[in-house]
Amino acid sequence: xxxxxxxxxxxxxxxxxxxxxxxxxxxxxxxxxxxxxxxxxxxxxxxxxxxxxxxxxxxxxxxxxxxxxxxxxxxxxxxxxxxxxxxxxxxxxxxxxxxxxxxxxxxxxxxxxxxxxxxxxxxxxxxxxxxxxxxxxxxxxxxxxxxxxxxxxxxxxxxxxxxxxxxxxxxxxxxxxxxxxxxxxxxxxxxxxxxxxxxxxxxxxxxxxxxxxxxxxxxxxxxxxxxxxxxxxxxxxxxxxxx
Amino acid sequence: xxxxxxxxxxxxxxxxxxxxxxxxxxxxxxxxxxxxxxxxxxxxxxxxxxxxxxxxxxxxxxxxxxxxxxxxxxxxxxxxxxxxxxxxxxxxxxxxxxxxxxxxxxxxxxxxxxxxxxxxxxxxxxxxxxxxxxxxxxxxxxxxxxxxxxxxxxxxxxxxxxxxxxxxx
Ligand code: HEM
Numbered sequence: 001x002x003x004x005x006x007x008x009x010x011x012x013x014x015x016x017x018x019x020x021x022x023x024x025x026x027x028x029x030x031x032x033x034x035x036x037x038x039x040x041x042x043x044x045x046x047x048x049x050x051x052x053x054x055x056x057x058x059x060x061x062x063x064x065x066x067x068x069x070x071x072x073x074x075x076x077x078x079x080x081x082x083x084x085x086x087x088x089x090x091x092x093x094x095x096x097x098x099x100x101x102x103x104x105x106x107x108x109x110x111x112x113x114x115x116x117x118x119x120x121x122x123x124x125x126x127x128x129x130x131x132x133x134x135x136x137x138x139x140x141x142x143x144x145x146x147x148x149x150x151x152x153x154x155x156x157x158x159x160x161x162x163x164x165x166x167x168x169x170x171x172x173x174x175x176x177x178x179x180x181x182x183x184x185x186x187x188x189x190x191x192x193x194x195x196x197x198x199x200x201x202x203x204x205x206x207x208x209x210x211x212x213x214x215x216x217x218x219x220x221x222x223x224x225x226x227x228x229x230x231x232x233x234x235x236x237x238x239x240x241x242x243x
Numbered sequence: 244x245x246x247x248x249x250x251x252x253x254x255x256x257x258x259x260x261x262x263x264x265x266x267x268x269x270x271x272x273x274x275x276x277x278x279x280x281x282x283x284x285x286x287x288x289x290x291x292x293x294x295x296x297x298x299x300x301x302x303x304x305x306x307x308x309x310x311x312x313x314x315x316x317x318x319x320x321x322x323x324x325x326x327x328x329x330x331x332x333x334x335x336x337x338x339x340x341x342x343x344x345x346x347x348x349x350x351x352x353x354x355x356x357x358x359x360x361x362x363x364x365x366x367x368x369x370x371x372x373x374x375x376x377x378x379x380x381x382x383x384x385x386x387x388x389x390x391x392x393x394x395x396x397x398x399x400x401x402x403x404x405x406x407x408x409x410x411x412x
Contacts, residue, residue, distance in 0.1 A: 074297065094311040097308055160326065161324060161327070168312045169309040169312055170312060178321045183343075186344045
């Protein structure tokens with residue numbers, strides 16, 4: 001019996017060590033430990049350790065920047081799931097979408113989540129910009145973060161646009177045809193840009209592959225890097241706080 | 244001693260100028276708090292709420308999937324994704340070089356320049372009437388163009404009351 005008890009204690013101690021090694025701090029029972037939690041935890045360290053109540057009043061940010069970022073994460077996760085099944089070629093893409101919709105477990109729901117989250121993100125990013133404008137939060141010393149934000153808005157739009165082509169149905173190919181036709185009007189660079197984007201003069205196999213690569217690697221990577229800088233600047237410039 | 248104090252006041256003034264002045268706020272109920280767990284918890288709740296919302300919407304609202312792409316069959320009207328419909332709307336009204344190139348470039352460049360153009364240091368809405376009115380105008384025009392492009396443009400991208408009156412299509 002004593003042996004069982006000792007073994008149990010041993011296992012318990014081992015488990016406790018494993019669990020506590022996950023965190024670099026104890027349970028946040030006092031303010032001091034809570035502060036250390038925010039300071040030393042990797043996931044939480046992008047937050048300030050101490051904040052004024054007015055800064056985190058939801059009526060100020062309406063959570064829009066945070067929501068945009070959260071939607072970006074949702075899109076990354078659901079997007080990974082879609083990538084398991086989707087082949088970016090004109091011969092496969094449409095059938096893969098149908099399979100996702102009708103055959104693959106949770107395929108339909110995950111596709112819908114990806115689609116609606118993308119639309120929603122365009123809206124939340126735009127509203128976040130409106131919030132920043134209306135509270136005058138772009139003023140000194142945050143001018144540059146506003147510029148980074150503008151680039152993020154453009155990337156969000158481009159991500160959405162490149163994704164639009166991927167289902168390869170009548171909606172996507174013609175929307176992208178209309179969209180890329182707009183690029184044609186720029187003098188000199190216009191037709192060239194369009195050619196570069198489509199890998200040809202029509203929306204075909206090359207265009208699908210290019211849009212796919214931009215959609216799943218190029219733009220998310222660039223966007224994520226910019227978001228990291230964006231958040232870093234929010235911390236370093238100091239959050240603008242309540243009005 | 245006196246110079247040192249003056250220097251310190253001067254330094255503080257400089258710091259305050261760098262920061263746009265804030266509106267007066269009641270510091271009594273605006274204490275500094277430790278962000279964990281209160282702030283983090285708020286974020287967590289919002290994230291959970293958003294997830295639940297998205298899952299529910301996605302269960303009941305099917306994303307569109309039309310027939311397979313067919314380069315030989317152009318749907319009429321052909322429309323860009325909704326967030327570009329404002330641009331398409333402009334293109335249908337103005338010469339392409341103006342609507343498709345000059346105008347968007349102007350908007351993007353102006354947007355980046357906003358913090359440098361707006362020299363007003365105040366952040367109080369009451370003291371920023373012009374900026375707010377301009378932004379409201381810009382937003383209303385942008386939204387109106389997208390709404391028109393989405394709901395009021397039919398065959399050949401011509402004006403169509405069908406969505407409101409129930410006829411057409
Ligand atoms: C992918 C898009 C974006 C993400 C994920 C994002 C995320 C965030 C987050 C989490 C904050 C902290 C405060 C808050 O939640 O409001 C913030 C602040 C800020 N954002 Fe963004 N943002 C994005 C796009 C933009 C855009 C389009 C602009 C403007 C053109 C912008 C300008 C700013 C500025 C100036 C701040 C500092 C605001 C302050 O101190 O009050 N951001 N952003």
